[in-house]
Amino acid sequence: MPALADRLLPWFAANARDLPWRAPDVTGWGVLVSEIMLQQTPVVRVDPIWREWMARWPRPSDLAAAPTAEVLRAWGKLGYPRRALRLQAAAAAIAAEHGDVVPDDVDALLALPGIGTYTARAVAAFAYGRRCPVVDTNVRRVVARAVHGRAEAGDASARDLPDTEALLPSDEADAARTSAALMELGACVCVARGPRCADCPVSDLCAWQQAGRPAWDGPPKKGQRWAGTDRQVRGRLLDVLRGATGPVDAAALEAAWRTDPAQRARCLDSLIVDGLVEQLADGRFALPGESDAPS
DNA sequence: GAGGCGTGGAT
DNA sequence: TATCCAAGCCT
Structure with a gap:
């Protein structure tokens, strides 16, 4: 349905945010780094970290060669630090198997x-x-409203990809721009709370609008708790290690979570299993590779 | 496939 | 203050 794309493309050309990873000279590596950082993380927090990473590690092989401890420190408080670990592993594979060029x-x-x-x-x-259709939480929300007339997207389904592909024009470059425009619309206009329908370029084509913007009648989302969870404890422990200049002793980690020693021990173990923390022969703890002798 | 996995701003 | 929410992935 070119109808939607015909509206979205001019709107996107005039309203797209000037994000650094959208600059024309950004490589596939730059785009990949941005996409990993943006998983479940707002643009404003990613922006400065992405710039720092691109200056420091401009190619996959640069990141692959970096000490993992420094990668985790550079990741800072973006959250979900396993993403940084996996990104470094992906960089190593790209360097070794794809000629240092993102596939x-x-x-x-x-x-x-x-x-x-x-x-x-x-x-x-x-x-x-x-x-190729690109389906994220923004696109699923836009499709749910504009195409299906529903207030929310609900759970992901096998129909997400074909539903989205049906919106893409046949021209390859236009299709890629349409994918970006769909995400931008969901991120800036067709937002989860308080959609700005008055500013929407496709409001007169929107099935949700035409249906009178009915409320969501599907299953409610499951709210995830935070206080006291293992995620909070892991975050505290890792924050201590990021802030240290080298290995720390057990007492420093104990101070980070005194509420429940058993939980603290369990979380420390899980961080080691995940490869985010190492225990040294002398019993101290460190970010990965931190004890390696400088060459 | 449901649940685990960080962090912090907005409401 | 508590809940929601943000360009998901993995097991």
Whole structure:
């Protein structure tokens, strides 16, 4: 349905945010780094970290060669630090198996750690101009409203990809731009709370509008608790290690969570299992590679 | 496939 | 203050 794309493309050309990873000289590597950082993380927090990473590690092989401890410190408080670990592993694979160039096809991207359905398609479309549907939470919300007339997207389904592909024009470059425009619309106009329908370029085509903006009648989302969870404890422990200049003793980590020693021990173990923390022979703890002798 | 996994701003 | 929410992935 070119109808939607015909509206979205001029709107996007005039209203797209000037994000640094959208600059014309950004490589596939730059796009990939941005996509990983943006998983579940707002643009404003990613922006400065992405700039720092691109200046410091401009190619996959640069990141692959960095000490993992420094990678985790540079990741800072973006959250979900396993993303940084997987990104470094992906960088090593790209350097070793793809000539230090991020692959341009979805299947090769999917084979890399930390890259799933969304990210593989986002890189193919945004870095390489491929015509492939890119479905994230924004796009699912836009499609739910504009196409299906529902207030929310509900759970992901197998129909998300074909539903979205049906909105893409046949021209490859236009299709890639449409994918970006769909995401931009969901991020800036067709937002979860308080959609700005008065500013929407497709409001007169929107099935949700035409239905009178009915309320969501599907299952409510499951709110995830935070206080006292293992996620909070892991975050505290890792924050201590990021802030240290080298290995720390057990007492420093104990101070980070005194509420429940058993929980603290369990979380420390899980961080070690995940490869985010190492225990040294002398019993101290450190970020990965921190004890390696400088060469 | 449901649940785990960080962080912090907005409401 | 508590809940919601943000360009998901993995098991």
